Amino acid sequence: MTRARGLLWIAVASLRADRRGALVNAAAACVGAAALVFFLALGLGISRAAHRMFPADARLVDVVPGTVALGGVLGGGRLDDETAARLAALPGAAAVWPRLSLRVPVAAPGPPRGLDYNWPPGMSLQIPVVGVAPELVKGDVGPGVAFEDPGPGSDRPIPVLLSRRLLEIYNKTIAPAWGVRRLPAGLSIVGLELPVKVGYSIVPQKTEDRVYVARLKLVGLSDRVPIYLLAMPLATVRRLHAEYGKDDQGYTEVTILARQPEDVPALTAAVRRMGLSVDEGERATAERVGTVVLVTTGALVFLAAVMCALAALAIAQSLSASVRGRTKEIAVLQALGAAPSDVRRIVLAEGAIIGLAGGIVGAALAFGAALLSDRAAIALLPDFPFRPDTFFAFPAWLPALGLVVPALAAVLGALAPAATAARVDPARTLS
Amino acid sequence: MIRLRAVTKVFRDADREVPILRGVDLDVAAGELVAIVGPSGSGKSTLLYVAGALDRDFGGEATIAGVPLAGLSAEGRAVLRNRAVGFVFQSFNLLQGLSAIENVMLPGLLRRDGAEPRPAIRARAERALADVGLAEKARQPPARLSGGERQRVAIARALFAEPKVLLADEPTGNLDAVTGEGIIRQFGELARAGLTVLVVTHEERVSRAASRVLHLADGRIRP
Numbered sequence: 001m002t003r004a005r006g007l008l009w010i011a012v013a014s015l016r017a018d019r020r021g022a023l024v025n026a027a028a029a030c031v032g033a034a035a036l037v038f039f040l041a042l043g044l045g046i047s048r049a050a051h052r053m054f055p056a057d058a059r060l061v062d063v064v065p066g067t068v069a070l071g072g073v074l075g076g077g078r079l080d081d082e083t084a085a086r087l088a089a090l091p092g093a094a095a096v097w098p099r100l101s102l103r104v105p106v107a108a109p110g111p112p113r114g115l116d117y118n119w120p121p122g123m124s125l126q127i128p129v130v131g132v133a134p135e136l137v138k139g140d141v142g143p144g145v146a147f148e149d150p151g152p153g154s155d156r157p158i159p160v161l162l163s164r165r166l167l168e169i170y171n172k173t174i175a176p177a178w179g180v181r182r183l184p185a186g187l188s189i190v191g192l193e194l195p196v197k198v199g200y201s202i203v204p205q206k207t208e209d210r211v212y213v214a215r216l217k218l219v220g221l222s223d224r225v226p227i228y229l230l231a232m233p234l235a236t237v238r239r240l241h242a243e244y245g246k247d248d249q250g251y252t253e254v255t256i257l258a259r260q261p262e263d264v265p266a267l268t269a270a271v272r273r274m275g276l277s278v279d280e281g282e283r284a285t286a287e288r289v290g291t292v293v294l295v296t297t298g299a300l301v302f303l304a305a306v307m308c309a310l311a312a313l314a315i316a317q318s319l320s321a322s323v324r325g326r327t328k329e330i331a332v333l334q335a336l337g338a339a340p341s342d343v344r345r346i347v348l349a350e351g352a353i354i355g356l357a358g359g360i361v362g363a364a365l366a367f368g369a370a371l372l373s374d375r376a377a378i379a380l381l382p383d384f385p386f387r388p389d390t391f392f393a394f395p396a397w398l399p400a401l402g403l404v405v406p407a408l409a410a411v412l413g414a415l416a417p418a419a420t421a422a423r424v425d426p427a428r429t430l431s
Numbered sequence: 432m433i434r435l436r437a438v439t440k441v442f443r444d445a446d447r448e449v450p451i452l453r454g455v456d457l458d459v460a461a462g463e464l465v466a467i468v469g470p471s472g473s474g475k476s477t478l479l480y481v482a483g484a485l486d487r488d489f490g491g492e493a494t495i496a497g498v499p500l501a502g503l504s505a506e507g508r509a510v511l512r513n514r515a516v517g518f519v520f521q522s523f524n525l526l527q528g529l530s531a532i533e534n535v536m537l538p539g540l541l542r543r544d545g546a547e548p549r550p551a552i553r554a555r556a557e558r559a560l561a562d563v564g565l566a567e568k569a570r571q572p573p574a575r576l577s578g579g580e581r582q583r584v585a586i587a588r589a590l591f592a593e594p595k596v597l598l599a600d601e602p603t604g605n606l607d608a609v610t611g612e613g614i615i616r617q618f619g620e621l622a623r624a625g626l627t628v629l630v631v632t633h634e635e636r637v638s639r640a641a642s643r644v645l646h647l648a649d650g651r652i653r654p
Contacts, residue, residue: 017528
């Protein structure tokens, strides 16, 4: 038997001898651990849900034409290939991806193919479209499909991408309100085809002279697609503009990918110096939500930390009383071969055992409380868009933290009693 | 086995110093049962704790089981107590939260070098209890044992580590006459088996069994 295990055995025996005190101390540690794990899991869960709702990429900068353009004087205002090249050359820019809004109207006269859909008779749905560079969304294209222009005269469908958030909002609000069928979530809807009329607008004056039928094929879902738009390959939008004689008005937007999030402020400043503007709507919302979640979680975690500190104080007080009450036992242990350092370790081990036991029970209680809270939320809250399946996140490190923090707090609380125990003079105590 | 030279000990009160031991010389050889007698407050227990390496704040020289205490660290003294010294106290000093056998196991659990597996420690503790006739009381807490049984558990605990020196502080003070006689007899047997036994007592029956009786008065030993 190793010596450490021997000392641990003595610590356990000491706690066993004072079960009531040990239980009270463990309960204090348990409350701290439960609060810490519960609030952190809640904060992480809400943060994850907020990220789904506002999936702003910290490295993306969306550049739009300047509101006051001086054009040739400063070279700003219009977003064309030359400007895109200058943006790509900015320090900190890893890539630039132009976006171009389709100015040829596209409308869907009916539901997607293969879906038993309650489409209102005679309704046409106008579809706003933006062309995006395939590189911008290459990670979001489903398996076995491609996001590339089918070319003029092709009978292949035009690939499109949809915002994940639009699908969520449609399923949770539009579909129930209209009494129409919900679309399946995730990549299972990839491959869905929607017949459309290219050149047709629900506003008669805007319908082009030439209208033809085409098919749109959903090839993926992307957070990089604006929420109420469909994304087509940039080449398709350019081709349609050429087919319908639309003049070149430059890109609608250029997205810059920063090398790292820290480069974004400098990039934003450089973009503004070029006479262009930065669309910070999505990013600012995401940052505001993130800040609110962070501050709230921080406050709750601080509260839990205060509870752990109070538990440490309670353990310190209780163990001090316990040490004062068993100075003779400590002296006997010294007579039997315990050094002052051993006595200190025994008392510290008592604190650690109390903290660990409280932490295990506290983490389990937090997990149970989270399950109950989720069940209550599902039962009581309406099914709103982006409502998460769980409001809690339990990464692997969280239960470990729930054990380590109360154990550390308890050991800290045991420091002073351990020092007192180590100072017991056996000769004087046993005399 | 025990060698004390010019040992002095002073208790410090708030504003004065009270000398307890005033230059004690003592030699106890292996196999001896030596009784130290003297009035209450004469420093008998203090002398015992100096000889047992429990008291470090004394003057003079002390050598126990061949180990000089001067300059020995707290850990070094702990090792010496664990391996070479066994203590028996008047009030038994068993840990109330532990069973009889767990009390006996303590020196094994505190061993720094040559630590044994717990089953081996437990087996040896069972044998030590059997040697003092308490095999069947191994799982009993001290509160359920009689005074004599508690003292025998304390002796088993003191002998567990097979010490070279056994130090007993009024070992029969809380026992009835018959039980006390049994304990004294056991000390005699241990001494005859080669153990060095130093007993502090004011009871004559203990003195009668000792090979030597030393009187401690005014902080000095007189034969």
